[in-house]
Amino acid sequence: MLKIQNLDLTTKEILLYGANMTLNKGYVYGLSARNGSGKTTLLRTISGLRKELTGTIMIKENDNTLNLLNSKRKLFYYETSEWFDLNLSGLDYLKFIESTWRNKPHMSIEELISFWEMETYIKRPIKKYSLGMKQKVLLSMYAVSGASYLLFDEPTIGLDTNSLRRFERLITSLKNNNTTILFSSHQNDTLYKICDFIYEMEDKSLKLISVTREE
């Protein structure tokens, strides 16, 4: 599990105060809040891209407590397709992630190219991609990383209805692989139907809500 205890999140203002979060293996969590509440800042903090002075973030596995900074291959976070170098291809990125994270991929590069129908463009430079094409590469990187903890920031940006359904299938298959998933999205997003739990950021704290589905 990934555990956050007593975390303060501060930018120019206090976004969270003494917040706690527990992400258990094999569950999908949504992170819901209004614009500017601190969702991206929280994801950056969990992934070690920024530091907070107060609070702890750790992974607990088999009674061992691991420091996240020393177990980076267990977690994957790639915030936005705006981070891409436009002169590289989607395939360059998928191969790079595969060789850097060195876990057993949740899906192979070949499977993902076929899953997202990326055959015609995956070897072309990213500057020639549409927003949706870039997003499919980004989502594929998560599956190639083979990481146990996947943090997504607004993962459905640029996806059309068909691709959205495929994304839901991908999340279900990652979850069935015992992966822990946390993704931010705006309030009332229909995607929340695939979450088991939702963390709401409100009044500087995180509130856990269990999702009940109609059978």
Ligand SMILES: Nc1ncnc2c1ncn2[C@@H]1O[C@H](COP(=O)(O)OP(=O)(O)OP(=O)(O)O)[C@@H](O)[C@H]1O
């Ligand atoms: N590097 C930074 N320096 C100063 N303030 C920042 C920085 N990054 C974010 N902030 C501030 O922190 C607050 C939270 O921003 P953040 O991007 O985390 O919110 P968000 O919930 O992800 O927003 P959105 O839903 O619009 O994507 C905002 O007030 C923002 O201005």
